[in-house]
Amino acid sequence: MGSAGLARLHGLFATYKPPGLKWELLRNTVEMQLLKGLNAGPPPAPEQRVHFLLGPMEGSQEKELTLTASSVPSLINHPLVCGPQFTSLKVGVGHRLDANASGVLVLGVGQGRRLLTDMYNAHLTKDYTVRGLLGRATDDFSADGKLVEKTTFDHVTREKLDRILAMIQGSHQKALVTYSNLDLKTQEAYEMAVSGFIRPMNKSPMLITSIRCLHFAPPEFLLEVQCMHETQKQLRKLVHEIGLELKSTAVCSQVRRTRDGFFTLDDALLRTQWDIHSIQDAIWAAAPRVAMELEKSVKVPGSSSF
Numbered sequence: 387m388g389s390a391g392l393a394r395l396h397g398l399f400a401t402y403k404p405p406g407l408k409w410e411l412l413r414n415t416v417e418m419q420l421l422k423g424l425n426a427g428p429p430p431a432p433e434q435r436v437h438f439l440l441g442p443m444e445g446s447q448e449k450e451l452t453l454t455a456s457s458v459p460s461l462i463n464h465p466l467v468c469g470p471q472f473t474s475l476k477v478g479v480g481h482r483l484d485a486n487a488s489g490v491l492v493l494g495v496g497q498g499r500r501l502l503t504d505m506y507n508a509h510l511t512k513d514y515t516v517r518g519l520l521g522r523a524t525d526d527f528s529a530d531g532k533l534v535e536k537t538t539f540d541h542v543t544r545e546k547l548d549r550i551l552a553m554i555q556g557s558h559q560k561a562l563v564t565y566s567n568l569d570l571k572t573q574e575a576y577e578m579a580v581s582g583f584i585r586p587m588n589k590s591p592m593l594i595t596s597i598r599c600l601h602f603a604p605p606e607f608l609l610e611v612q613c614m615h616e617t618q619k620q621l622r623k624l625v626h627e628i629g630l631e632l633k634s635t636a637v638c639s640q641v642r643r644t645r646d647g648f649f650t651l652d653d654a655l656l657r658t659q660w661d662i663h664s665i666q667d668a669i670w671a672a673a674p675r676v677a678m679e680l681e682k683s684v685k686v687p688g689s690s691s692f
Contacts (some may be wrong), residue, residue, distance in 0.1 A: 459582025489643030
């Protein structure tokens with residue numbers, strides 16, 4: 387594979403992080419697999435060097451000695467002598483996922499690490515599915531945390547939940563306009579609102595652009611959340627706060643990222659696909675879309691991200 391393989395490893399690709407796996411271990415595993423692929427295959431043919439051998443002169447009756455030139459392989463660059471050609475490869479990680487969360491995790495190799503910074507500065511939204519359980523409260527808002535309270539939830543209905551979600555979305559949309567530093571009376575603000583490109587120009591608290599209930603079967607409910615500048619702990623706390631608004635309690639049993647900017651679950655490589663050939667194919671398949679989407683973000687009216 388060698389240098390030719392390394393040339394095809396500049397760019398972004400998405401992996402699927404399973405729950406229970408730390409992102410650091412995922413990145414290190416991918417890096418190890420890439421190095422293994424780059425160093426795979428037979429070594430290149432060794433260079434030849436001239437070596438003079440002392441021996442009897444051909445045709446001499448008096449056993450005279452002479453130096454004879456011969457070509458022998460040079461092993462100075464052989465992997466068994468100098469070790470593997472590639473020993474380190476920097477792999478960057480985009481928007482991180484904590485150990486208990488799962489879903490799309492974007493990585494960058496080579497020049498792709500710069501594109502990770504461009505993705506961050508573009509303030510792109512991310513999609514999650516968040517699963518909640520009514521009737522319990524824990525110290526860390528997760529289903530595995532220490533139980534601190536149990537409540538009833540027979541009075542909770544789908545209509546009440548939808549009403550709470552609409553209130554949350556409305557308040558966050560107002561905050562989104564505030565953090566975008568836009569004058570709502572200008573044509574620029576109108577064009578951005580119509581195109582869906584209202585984004586904060588700098589770092590902000592978690593902002594939810596859309597939230598809806600996908601499934602409701604008490605005590606379980608499933609939410610779809612589109613947001614930016616979030617952490618997975620904040621999403622778990624959101625489930626806790628929804629439980630309180632419903633005059634009950636709730637814990638989060640699952641956080642799964644289904645989209646990170648322009649990468650979706652369909653783009654994410656499974657653990658069995660973390661090899662150099664699959665990653666190269668994924669980088670090349672995503673490259674045109676990455677370039678187009680980042681260019682589109684640059685052209686957003688009023689954007690000062692780049």
